[in-house]
Amino acid sequence: MTAEPEAAAHVVLDDVHLAFAGRAVLRGVRCGFPRGKISVILGGSGAGKTTILRLIGGLVRPQSGRVVVDGVDVCAVREADLYAVRDRIGMMFQGGALLDSLTVFDNLALPLREHTRRSEGEIVAEVRRSLAAVGLADAEALLPGQLSGGMIKRTALARALVLRPEILLCDEPFSGLDPISVKRIEGLLCRINAELGVTMLVSSHHVRSTMRMADRIVLLVGGRAVTGTPAQLRASDDPWIHEFLDDGDAEGRLSDDGGEVLEPETRPIL
Amino acid sequence: MMPNANRDIAVGLFVFAALCAVAFLSIRVGGASWGAPGGLALHATFAEIGGLKVRAPVEISGVRVGEVTAIGLDADYQARVDMDLDAGLQLPVDTSASIVTAGLLGDQYIALEVGAEDEVLQPGDAIAFTESAVILERLIGQVVHGSKVDGEE
Amino acid sequence: MSDFLRRFGAWCVAFVEELGRITLFAARILRAVVTPPPRLRPFLDEIYNLGVLSLVIICVCGGAVGMVLALQGYDTLVRFGAEESLGAVIGLSLIRELGPVLTALLTTGRAGSATAAEIGAMVRTEQLDGLRMMSIDPMHLVVTPKALAMIAVMPLLSALFIVSGLAGGYAVGVGLKGVDAGAYWSSLEANVVFRDDIVGSFLKAGVFGVIVGLVSTYRGFTCTPTATGVSRATTSTVVVSSVAVLIADYFITALWGS
Numbered sequence: 001m002t003a004e005p006e007a008a009a010h011v012v013l014d015d016v017h018l019a020f021a022g023r024a025v026l027r028g029v030r031c032g033f034p035r036g037k038i039s040v041i042l043g044g045s046g047a048g049k050t051t052i053l054r055l056i057g058g059l060v061r062p063q064s065g066r067v068v069v070d071g072v073d074v075c076a077v078r079e080a081d082l083y084a085v086r087d088r089i090g091m092m093f094q095g096g097a098l099l100d101s102l103t104v105f106d107n108l109a110l111p112l113r114e115h116t117r118r119s120e121g122e123i124v125a126e127v128r129r130s131l132a133a134v135g136l137a138d139a140e141a142l143l144p145g146q147l148s149g150g151m152i153k154r155t156a157l158a159r160a161l162v163l164r165p166e167i168l169l170c171d172e173p174f175s176g177l178d179p180i181s182v183k184r185i186e187g188l189l190c191r192i193n194a195e196l197g198v199t200m201l202v203s204s205h206h207v208r209s210t211m212r213m214a215d216r217i218v219l220l221v222g223g224r225a226v227t228g229t230p231a232q233l234r235a236s237d238d239p240w241i242h243e244f245l246d247d248g249d250a251e252g253r254l255s256d257d258g259g260e261v262l263e264p265e266t267r268p269i270l
Numbered sequence: 271m272m273p274n275a276n277r278d279i280a281v282g283l284f285v286f287a288a289l290c291a292v293a294f295l296s297i298r299v300g301g302a303s304w305g306a307p308g309g310l311a312l313h314a315t316f317a318e319i320g321g322l323k324v325r326a327p328v329e330i331s332g333v334r335v336g337e338v339t340a341i342g343l344d345a346d347y348q349a350r351v352d353m354d355l356d357a358g359l360q361l362p363v364d365t366s367a368s369i370v371t372a373g374l375l376g377d378q379y380i381a382l383e384v385g386a387e388d389e390v391l392q393p394g395d396a397i398a399f400t401e402s403a404v405i406l407e408r409l410i411g412q413v414v415h416g417s418k419v420d421g422e423e
Numbered sequence: 424m425s426d427f428l429r430r431f432g433a434w435c436v437a438f439v440e441e442l443g444r445i446t447l448f449a450a451r452i453l454r455a456v457v458t459p460p461p462r463l464r465p466f467l468d469e470i471y472n473l474g475v476l477s478l479v480i481i482c483v484c485g486g487a488v489g490m491v492l493a494l495q496g497y498d499t500l501v502r503f504g505a506e507e508s509l510g511a512v513i514g515l516s517l518i519r520e521l522g523p524v525l526t527a528l529l530t531t532g533r534a535g536s537a538t539a540a541e542i543g544a545m546v547r548t549e550q551l552d553g554l555r556m557m558s559i560d561p562m563h564l565v566v567t568p569k570a571l572a573m574i575a576v577m578p579l580l581s582a583l584f585i586v587s588g589l590a591g592g593y594a595v596g597v598g599l600k601g602v603d604a605g606a607y608w609s610s611l612e613a614n615v616v617f618r619d620d621i622v623g624s625f626l627k628a629g630v631f632g633v634i635v636g637l638v639s640t641y642r643g644f645t646c647t648p649t650a651t652g653v654s655r656a657t658t659s660t661v662v663v664s665s666v667a668v669l670i671a672d673y674f675i676t677a678l679w680g681s
Contacts, residue, residue, distance in 0.1 A: 059556070099554075288578075288582050291583050296617060298612065
């Protein structure tokens, strides 16, 4: 497709190869994510969408290639230096990844308590503001086990933003939600991008929302990336892309329970 | 991580109870002492200590007044027994120490027989008069040997 | 035959590799201990989870073991007229061996498997990755307090087990079988030596705490992030910890006694 100028790229993947347990997932992915825009990584399940986000977060390392976040190659730095990069990233996990022994309030307060020197009063105010912004003002004393799917996603979103990151990674924010909740999350994400100017990388197989909210789409095809704006992809004459986009409109085809299982390289012996 | 007051109380009680158990085992049962608390330390030399063990009681008239703290050999290969007795005991210098058995097959302990002199033993002194432990086998051997001698006469 | 040897060799190599990984894991825990901030709250919470919640099983089993020791011990000792030494027999058995070892095995079953399952579930639901993305080291916040709490709790539970056993032994020996109460305690006191027996007992309990704490957190941390992976981590924690505790028991007994 057309090559977008990489000058405004906040995050760049350069010829990334990644395989799990002998199965190649990414075969030389090259793409960039522009600063301050909403980019959506689109693809079927198992295509590697979540993997790209995990690569950017430094949670997994590729066999070859570079993943450059704001000028830092996260594949080449030590674990200790990774934390400095992660300070600028907020991640919203597919299952929320909330600490299930803490209340919603404490889950949001945790990063504030860890990384800022604010007083408890300031933290309380900040957490309440975040919860109100995502519509969960009444939920602060609940445990994650007591929340609905949509509430978990919104809490995870609020937690990812509480330290005002420059980059927001959202792993399948629409999975498992009813259409009204999907619209709600979509609206929140767009508002956050508009008001805070956060660079957003969203992985999704939800074509309709993608076409609505994305400034740029990275389509994962056979382990490679095809980049373009929604209009460009629509106008493309590649039949495969159209099959993907058109079939995706029927919500049944691409929606599944998602989730890629990552196999560790070591196995316990007993 | 909201602190739960009940949990904290439970943790406190648990640790307290466990530490009490540790203290009980160490001090009451195990006999750990806080260094040398000013007990009366004496020692005595025996030709034979039998089954006497460290921590065996030392008694006067059947009342426990201390315990054996160490057993070793002196230069003449006699058994040297160190004991720690209650502070403030006034024992005349002719006090004697004998190793006796509690019951026929019981544990051995030291019985002190108080003397009559005016001078008293000072900390670190030796008890001069000692009676070694009776070894059952030797006693039986003496009886057998004695009756043989009688028989021969 | 050669196929068997090959697989056995591979197993040996894998075993040594695993040992190496556990050692590196332990080193990471030690590094986390000396890194600020001190995680007092999680540590105390874990003392509750591992210690307080194990109290019932420890005290009940300790009492039961003491009672059985009294029954068996009395029947044997009374043949030699030595039933007055019952206190010493029960006490020495509990203090030297049964206290630390049984406490460790019971704790492995309850608290060790719970720890492995908890950490494993956190791996599976990406909670640990979530912490990493918030620049919080999961070794520091989650693993280290659990491991340290296990080490701290084991000697405490062992002491309570022993005391429960002595009480159970008293109830059966003195209360049921008619051993003289004074003789029970005095034979106990006369035969237990602080340095060899008591210190050795707590040393064992401490070492067992290290073993169980290390194995349970390691297995949970490195488990495959699926439901079967978590359950395998839990069962292997119990198996590996139990075997390691018993083997360590032999070596400590042999080395400490000499």
